[in-house]
Amino acid sequence: xxxxxxxxxxxxxxxxxxxxxxxxxxxxxxxxxxxxxxxxxxxxxxxxxxxxxxxxxxxxxxxxxxxxxxxxxxxxxxxxxxxxxxxxxxxxxxxxxxxxxxxxxxxxxxxxxxxxxxxxxxxxxxxxxxxxxxxxxxxxxxxxxxxxxxxxxxxxx
Numbered sequence: 331x332x333x334x335x336x337x338x339x340x341x342x343x344x345x346x347x348x349x350x351x352x353x354x355x356x357x358x359x360x361x362x363x364x365x366x367x368x369x370x371x372x373x374x375x376x377x378x379x380x381x382x383x384x385x386x387x388x389x390x391x392x393x394x395x396x397x398x399x400x401x402x403x404x405x406x407x408x409x410x411x412x413x414x415x416x417x418x419x420x421x422x423x424x425x426x427x428x429x430x431x432x433x434x435x436x437x438x439x440x441x442x443x444x445x446x447x448x449x450x451x452x453x454x455x456x457x458x459x460x461x462x463x464x465x466x467x468x469x470x471x472x473x474x475x476x477x478x479x480x481x482x483x484x485x486x487x
Contacts, residue, residue, distance in 0.1 A: 344393060433463035
């Protein structure tokens with residue numbers, strides 16, 4: 331059996347498991363909220379909400395770890411089978427790092443205190459702003475690439 335077929339089955343199983351867990355967690359929160367007389371999840375006492383979320387959170391971390399390992403193995407095996415794609419992969423990774431670096435250089439951090447009194451550090455807000463700037467850069471490049479491809483296709487027809 332090919333690895334791509336195995337991965338397809340793993341992805342299908344994870345999708346089904348995610349749906350079941352979402353249903354169970356949603357139903358559990360509804361029951362807890364009814365018992366506590368809460369109208370919003372944030373009104374639940376911390377002890378009640380943690381006893382429901384903790385096992386599901388740990389399971390989701392395990393699922394993410396397994397999928398990350400499978401993804402890395404698939405990528406590495408693909409690069410080993412086709413070494414010429416390694417150069418393209420390194421160029422793409424380098425371009426990604428350049429965009430993130432530019433975004434970080436353009437961002438400005440500022441310490442923020444939330445309504446709850448939680449202090450968000452300057453470094454954290456700077457990374458958040460850098461992520462937003464990088465998103466805008468990548469979105470602009472994607473839209474530009476689609477426009478260029480559309481114009482080339484129109485001209486060639």
